[in-house]
Amino acid sequence: MDHNADIDFKPSIAKRGGAMLLLAAFVSTAHLVPGLDASAVEVEIRNSLHVIGFALVAAVLFEIIPASSAGKATGSLLVAAAIGLGSELAQRFAGSAIDIEDIYRDMAGAGTYIVARLIWSWSARSHRHKATRQSARVSALLIGMLAFGPLAYWMGVQSIARAAAPVILDFDSPWARFYFKPVNSKIALIESPEIDHGNRAEILFEHMYRSGMAVSSPAYNWTHYSELVFDAQIVSGKPTELTVHINDHERIGHFVSTDAGTFQVSTNSTEIRISIPDVISATGRDEDLSDIRQIVFLETKRRDGTRLRIDNIHLE
Numbered sequence: 001m002d003h004n005a006d007i008d009f010k011p012s013i014a015k016r017g018g019a020m021l022l023l024a025a026f027v028s029t030a031h032l033v034p035g036l037d038a039s040a041v042e043v044e045i046r047n048s049l050h051v052i053g054f055a056l057v058a059a060v061l062f063e064i065i066p067a068s069s070a071g072k073a074t075g076s077l078l079v080a081a082a083i084g085l086g087s088e089l090a091q092r093f094a095g096s097a098i099d100i101e102d103i104y105r106d107m108a109g110a111g112t113y114i115v116a117r118l119i120w121s122w123s124a125r126s127h128r129h130k131a132t133r134q135s136a137r138v139s140a141l142l143i144g145m146l147a148f149g150p151l152a153y154w155m156g157v158q159s160i161a162r163a164a165a166p167v168i169l170d171f172d173s174p175w176a177r178f179y180f181k182p183v184n185s186k187i188a189l190i191e192s193p194e195i196d197h198g199n200r201a202e203i204l205f206e207h208m209y210r211s212g213m214a215v216s217s218p219a220y221n222w223t224h225y226s227e228l229v230f231d232a233q234i235v236s237g238k239p240t241e242l243t244v245h246i247n248d249h250e251r252i253g254h255f256v257s258t259d260a261g262t263f264q265v266s267t268n269s270t271e272i273r274i275s276i277p278d279v280i281s282a283t284g285r286d287e288d289l290s291d292i293r294q295i296v297f298l299e300t301k302r303r304d305g306t307r308l309r310i311d312n313i314h315l316e
Helices: 002-032 040-064 069-093 100-123 130-163 276-283
Strands: 167-169 180-183 185-192 198-205 211-216 227-236 240-248 262-265 270-275 292-299 307-315
Touching: 040 069, 040 100, 040 130, 040 211, 069 100, 100 130, 180 185, 185 211, 185 307, 198 211, 227 240, 227 262, 227 276, 240 276, 262 270, 270 276, 292 307
Parallel strands: none
Antiparallel strands: 167 307, 180 211, 185 198, 198 307, 211 292, 227 270, 227 307, 240 262, 240 292
Protein backbone atom coordinates (compact mmCIF):
# COMPACT_ATOMS: atom_id res chain seq x y z
CA MET A 1 0.00 0.00 0.00
CA ASP A 2 2.77 2.40 0.89
CA HIS A 3 4.56 1.47 -2.34
CA ASN A 4 1.47 2.37 -4.38
CA ALA A 5 1.11 5.61 -2.50
CA ASP A 6 4.69 6.51 -3.46
CA ILE A 7 3.96 5.67 -7.08
CA ASP A 8 0.89 7.93 -7.08
CA PHE A 9 2.70 10.72 -5.28
CA LYS A 10 5.66 11.08 -7.66
CA PRO A 11 3.64 12.03 -10.76
CA SER A 12 1.76 14.52 -8.60
CA ILE A 13 5.04 16.14 -7.55
CA ALA A 14 6.21 16.15 -11.16
CA LYS A 15 2.98 17.81 -12.32
CA ARG A 16 3.21 20.46 -9.63
CA GLY A 17 6.85 21.15 -10.42
CA GLY A 18 6.10 21.33 -14.13
CA ALA A 19 3.23 23.73 -13.50
CA MET A 20 5.53 26.00 -11.47
CA LEU A 21 8.18 25.95 -14.21
CA LEU A 22 5.62 26.78 -16.89
CA LEU A 23 4.26 29.57 -14.72
CA ALA A 24 7.75 31.00 -14.22
CA ALA A 25 8.51 30.76 -17.94
CA PHE A 26 5.23 32.48 -18.83
CA VAL A 27 5.76 35.35 -16.41
CA SER A 28 9.39 35.86 -17.50
CA THR A 29 8.38 35.89 -21.16
CA ALA A 30 5.56 38.35 -20.46
CA HIS A 31 8.10 40.72 -18.89
CA LEU A 32 10.13 40.72 -22.12
CA VAL A 33 7.26 41.46 -24.51
CA PRO A 34 7.23 45.15 -25.58
CA GLY A 35 4.40 46.76 -23.67
CA LEU A 36 2.58 50.00 -23.10
CA ASP A 37 5.18 52.75 -22.98
CA ALA A 38 4.05 55.70 -25.12
CA SER A 39 3.12 57.82 -22.08
CA ALA A 40 3.53 57.76 -18.33
CA VAL A 41 -0.15 56.77 -18.06
CA GLU A 42 0.42 53.76 -20.31
CA VAL A 43 3.43 52.82 -18.17
CA GLU A 44 1.16 52.93 -15.10
CA ILE A 45 -1.35 50.71 -16.91
CA ARG A 46 1.43 48.24 -17.62
CA ASN A 47 2.55 48.44 -13.99
CA SER A 48 -1.01 47.70 -12.88
CA LEU A 49 -0.90 44.48 -14.87
CA HIS A 50 1.87 43.29 -12.55
CA VAL A 51 -0.57 43.38 -9.66
CA ILE A 52 -3.26 41.44 -11.54
CA GLY A 53 -0.77 39.02 -13.07
CA PHE A 54 0.75 38.02 -9.75
CA ALA A 55 -2.66 37.72 -8.13
CA LEU A 56 -3.29 35.05 -10.78
CA VAL A 57 0.15 33.52 -10.18
CA ALA A 58 -0.63 33.26 -6.47
CA ALA A 59 -4.02 31.70 -7.29
CA VAL A 60 -2.36 28.93 -9.29
CA LEU A 61 0.35 28.38 -6.69
CA PHE A 62 -2.15 28.24 -3.85
CA GLU A 63 -4.00 25.38 -5.56
CA ILE A 64 -0.97 23.30 -6.55
CA ILE A 65 1.14 23.54 -3.38
CA PRO A 66 0.34 20.47 -1.19
CA ALA A 67 0.04 21.92 2.31
CA SER A 68 -2.36 23.38 4.85
CA SER A 69 -3.86 26.77 4.15
CA ALA A 70 -1.10 28.48 6.11
CA GLY A 71 1.53 26.45 4.27
CA LYS A 72 -0.08 27.22 0.91
CA ALA A 73 -0.11 30.93 1.73
CA THR A 74 3.55 30.99 2.79
CA GLY A 75 4.67 28.83 -0.10
CA SER A 76 2.69 30.81 -2.66
CA LEU A 77 4.14 34.09 -1.47
CA LEU A 78 7.72 32.79 -1.46
CA VAL A 79 7.46 31.15 -4.89
CA ALA A 80 5.74 34.23 -6.33
CA ALA A 81 8.58 36.37 -4.94
CA ALA A 82 11.12 34.04 -6.56
CA ILE A 83 9.30 34.18 -9.89
CA GLY A 84 9.08 37.97 -9.73
CA LEU A 85 12.77 38.33 -8.91
CA GLY A 86 13.71 35.82 -11.60
CA SER A 87 11.64 37.75 -14.15
CA GLU A 88 13.42 40.99 -13.30
CA LEU A 89 16.80 39.26 -13.65
CA ALA A 90 15.73 37.89 -17.03
CA GLN A 91 14.79 41.43 -17.99
CA ARG A 92 18.27 42.58 -16.96
CA PHE A 93 19.96 39.97 -19.15
CA ALA A 94 17.72 41.07 -22.04
CA GLY A 95 19.11 44.60 -21.74
CA SER A 96 16.46 46.29 -19.55
CA ALA A 97 17.02 47.70 -16.09
CA ILE A 98 15.77 45.91 -13.00
CA ASP A 99 12.80 47.75 -11.49
CA ILE A 100 12.56 46.94 -7.79
CA GLU A 101 9.10 48.54 -7.72
CA ASP A 102 7.88 45.84 -10.09
CA ILE A 103 8.70 43.27 -7.41
CA TYR A 104 6.70 45.31 -4.89
CA ARG A 105 3.77 45.30 -7.32
CA ASP A 106 4.14 41.56 -7.83
CA MET A 107 4.04 40.98 -4.09
CA ALA A 108 1.07 43.32 -3.67
CA GLY A 109 -0.89 41.29 -6.21
CA ALA A 110 0.11 37.94 -4.73
CA GLY A 111 -0.54 39.14 -1.18
CA THR A 112 -3.96 40.50 -2.10
CA TYR A 113 -5.07 37.17 -3.52
CA ILE A 114 -3.62 35.16 -0.63
CA VAL A 115 -5.37 37.27 2.01
CA ALA A 116 -8.66 36.99 0.12
CA ARG A 117 -8.20 33.22 -0.29
CA LEU A 118 -7.41 32.66 3.39
CA ILE A 119 -10.52 34.59 4.42
CA TRP A 120 -12.60 32.53 1.99
CA SER A 121 -11.11 29.27 3.32
CA TRP A 122 -11.81 30.38 6.88
CA SER A 123 -15.43 31.13 5.97
CA ALA A 124 -15.89 27.65 4.50
CA ARG A 125 -15.55 25.87 7.83
CA SER A 126 -18.84 24.26 8.63
CA HIS A 127 -19.17 25.48 12.21
CA ARG A 128 -19.21 29.16 11.17
CA HIS A 129 -22.51 30.97 11.54
CA LYS A 130 -24.19 31.62 8.19
CA ALA A 131 -24.06 35.42 8.57
CA THR A 132 -20.38 35.20 9.52
CA ARG A 133 -19.61 33.05 6.49
CA GLN A 134 -21.41 35.45 4.16
CA SER A 135 -19.70 38.51 5.64
CA ALA A 136 -16.30 36.83 5.35
CA ARG A 137 -16.91 35.87 1.74
CA VAL A 138 -18.03 39.37 0.81
CA SER A 139 -14.87 40.68 2.48
CA ALA A 140 -12.76 38.16 0.57
CA LEU A 141 -14.30 39.21 -2.74
CA LEU A 142 -13.79 42.90 -2.00
CA ILE A 143 -10.16 42.33 -1.05
CA GLY A 144 -9.62 40.24 -4.17
CA MET A 145 -11.06 43.03 -6.32
CA LEU A 146 -8.42 45.42 -4.98
CA ALA A 147 -5.97 43.78 -7.39
CA PHE A 148 -7.95 45.35 -10.24
CA GLY A 149 -8.09 48.80 -8.61
CA PRO A 150 -4.89 50.33 -10.09
CA LEU A 151 -5.74 49.11 -13.60
CA ALA A 152 -9.29 50.48 -13.37
CA TYR A 153 -7.96 53.83 -12.14
CA TRP A 154 -5.37 54.32 -14.90
CA MET A 155 -7.69 53.03 -17.61
CA GLY A 156 -10.15 55.67 -16.41
CA VAL A 157 -7.47 58.37 -16.62
CA GLN A 158 -6.61 57.26 -20.16
CA SER A 159 -10.27 57.24 -21.20
CA ILE A 160 -10.83 60.76 -19.86
CA ALA A 161 -7.79 62.07 -21.73
CA ARG A 162 -8.87 60.42 -24.98
CA ALA A 163 -12.41 61.73 -24.61
CA ALA A 164 -11.00 65.29 -24.58
CA ALA A 165 -9.92 64.98 -28.25
CA PRO A 166 -9.24 67.04 -30.30
CA VAL A 167 -7.56 68.59 -27.25
CA ILE A 168 -4.15 66.97 -26.80
CA LEU A 169 -3.06 68.78 -23.64
CA ASP A 170 -4.23 71.94 -21.90
CA PHE A 171 -2.22 71.43 -18.68
CA ASP A 172 -5.30 71.92 -16.46
CA SER A 173 -6.06 68.23 -15.87
CA PRO A 174 -4.91 66.68 -12.55
CA TRP A 175 -3.09 64.11 -14.68
CA ALA A 176 -1.49 66.56 -17.15
CA ARG A 177 2.00 65.90 -15.76
CA PHE A 178 1.75 62.29 -16.94
CA TYR A 179 1.55 63.45 -20.56
CA PHE A 180 4.67 65.58 -20.88
CA LYS A 181 8.33 65.41 -19.93
CA PRO A 182 11.37 67.68 -20.29
CA VAL A 183 13.99 67.17 -22.98
CA ASN A 184 17.23 68.70 -21.64
CA SER A 185 15.15 71.39 -19.96
CA LYS A 186 13.12 72.20 -16.87
CA ILE A 187 9.33 72.42 -16.97
CA ALA A 188 6.93 73.92 -14.43
CA LEU A 189 3.16 74.36 -14.51
CA ILE A 190 2.35 78.06 -14.08
CA GLU A 191 -1.12 79.37 -13.27
CA SER A 192 -2.31 82.18 -15.55
CA PRO A 193 -4.94 84.18 -13.61
CA GLU A 194 -4.73 87.06 -16.08
CA ILE A 195 -6.07 84.77 -18.83
CA ASP A 196 -8.33 81.97 -17.64
CA HIS A 197 -6.94 80.87 -14.26
CA GLY A 198 -5.71 77.75 -16.02
CA ASN A 199 -2.22 76.31 -16.14
CA ARG A 200 0.45 76.71 -18.76
CA ALA A 201 3.67 74.79 -19.17
CA GLU A 202 6.73 76.98 -18.73
CA ILE A 203 9.86 75.54 -20.34
CA LEU A 204 13.29 76.75 -19.23
CA PHE A 205 15.65 75.93 -22.09
CA GLU A 206 19.23 74.83 -21.57
CA HIS A 207 22.24 75.42 -23.81
CA MET A 208 21.94 72.03 -25.50
CA TYR A 209 21.67 70.77 -29.07
CA ARG A 210 18.11 69.69 -28.28
CA SER A 211 16.17 71.34 -25.47
CA GLY A 212 12.40 71.43 -25.08
CA MET A 213 9.40 69.31 -24.20
CA ALA A 214 8.00 65.96 -25.33
CA VAL A 215 4.22 65.51 -25.21
CA SER A 216 2.50 62.13 -25.33
CA SER A 217 -0.69 62.32 -27.36
CA PRO A 218 -3.64 60.53 -25.71
CA ALA A 219 -5.52 60.94 -28.99
CA TYR A 220 -3.86 58.54 -31.43
CA ASN A 221 -5.94 58.91 -34.59
CA TRP A 222 -5.03 62.14 -36.44
CA THR A 223 -6.34 61.11 -39.86
CA HIS A 224 -9.20 63.62 -39.75
CA TYR A 225 -7.10 66.64 -38.71
CA SER A 226 -4.89 68.94 -40.75
CA GLU A 227 -3.36 71.30 -38.18
CA LEU A 228 -1.62 71.14 -34.84
CA VAL A 229 -2.51 74.32 -32.94
CA PHE A 230 -1.15 75.76 -29.69
CA ASP A 231 -0.42 79.03 -27.88
CA ALA A 232 3.20 80.04 -27.31
CA GLN A 233 4.94 83.03 -25.71
CA ILE A 234 8.45 83.93 -24.59
CA VAL A 235 8.21 85.28 -21.04
CA SER A 236 11.93 85.66 -20.37
CA GLY A 237 14.84 85.97 -22.78
CA LYS A 238 15.05 86.72 -26.48
CA PRO A 239 12.65 85.61 -29.21
CA THR A 240 13.66 82.23 -30.50
CA GLU A 241 12.95 79.50 -33.02
CA LEU A 242 11.51 76.06 -32.33
CA THR A 243 10.75 72.97 -34.34
CA VAL A 244 7.83 70.58 -33.94
CA HIS A 245 8.34 66.85 -34.39
CA ILE A 246 5.41 64.46 -34.84
CA ASN A 247 6.08 60.76 -34.25
CA ASP A 248 4.00 57.62 -34.50
CA HIS A 249 4.52 54.72 -32.10
CA GLU A 250 7.40 53.18 -34.03
CA ARG A 251 9.34 56.46 -34.16
CA ILE A 252 8.99 57.72 -30.60
CA GLY A 253 12.19 59.57 -29.71
CA HIS A 254 13.36 60.00 -33.32
CA PHE A 255 13.61 63.58 -34.55
CA VAL A 256 13.82 64.99 -38.09
CA SER A 257 13.93 68.78 -38.25
CA THR A 258 11.95 70.34 -41.10
CA ASP A 259 11.20 73.87 -42.29
CA ALA A 260 7.50 72.95 -42.24
CA GLY A 261 7.72 72.29 -38.50
CA THR A 262 9.76 75.40 -37.66
CA PHE A 263 8.18 78.46 -36.08
CA GLN A 264 9.22 81.72 -34.44
CA VAL A 265 8.16 82.72 -30.92
CA SER A 266 8.28 86.23 -29.50
CA THR A 267 7.27 87.92 -26.27
CA ASN A 268 3.73 88.33 -27.60
CA SER A 269 1.32 85.48 -26.97
CA THR A 270 0.75 83.88 -30.36
CA GLU A 271 -1.43 81.10 -31.69
CA ILE A 272 0.83 78.82 -33.72
CA ARG A 273 -0.57 76.63 -36.48
CA ILE A 274 1.49 73.76 -37.86
CA SER A 275 0.37 71.87 -40.97
CA ILE A 276 0.40 68.18 -40.06
CA PRO A 277 0.59 66.88 -43.68
CA ASP A 278 3.44 69.30 -44.46
CA VAL A 279 5.49 68.20 -41.45
CA ILE A 280 4.91 64.51 -42.18
CA SER A 281 5.76 64.97 -45.87
CA ALA A 282 8.89 67.01 -45.14
CA THR A 283 10.37 64.31 -42.89
CA GLY A 284 10.31 61.81 -45.74
CA ARG A 285 8.89 59.23 -43.35
CA ASP A 286 5.67 57.33 -43.66
CA GLU A 287 4.18 58.23 -40.29
CA ASP A 288 1.02 56.34 -39.34
CA LEU A 289 -1.53 59.12 -38.79
CA SER A 290 -3.87 56.64 -37.08
CA ASP A 291 -1.25 55.97 -34.39
CA ILE A 292 0.43 59.29 -33.54
CA ARG A 293 1.91 59.08 -30.06
CA GLN A 294 4.39 61.91 -29.58
CA ILE A 295 4.82 65.64 -30.24
CA VAL A 296 8.18 67.21 -29.43
CA PHE A 297 8.93 70.94 -29.22
CA LEU A 298 12.66 71.68 -29.49
CA GLU A 299 14.47 75.03 -29.34
CA THR A 300 17.06 75.43 -32.09
CA LYS A 301 19.06 78.56 -31.09
CA ARG A 302 20.63 77.16 -27.88
CA ARG A 303 19.51 80.17 -25.87
CA ASP A 304 20.19 79.11 -22.33
CA GLY A 305 17.79 80.65 -19.81
CA THR A 306 15.00 81.47 -22.24
CA ARG A 307 11.55 80.70 -20.83
CA LEU A 308 8.68 79.68 -23.08
CA ARG A 309 5.08 79.22 -22.03
CA ILE A 310 2.91 76.90 -24.07
CA ASP A 311 -0.75 75.96 -23.71
CA ASN A 312 -3.90 74.68 -25.44
CA ILE A 313 -2.29 72.05 -27.62
CA HIS A 314 -5.03 70.71 -29.86
CA LEU A 315 -5.93 69.51 -33.34
CA GLU A 316 -8.05 71.18 -36.01
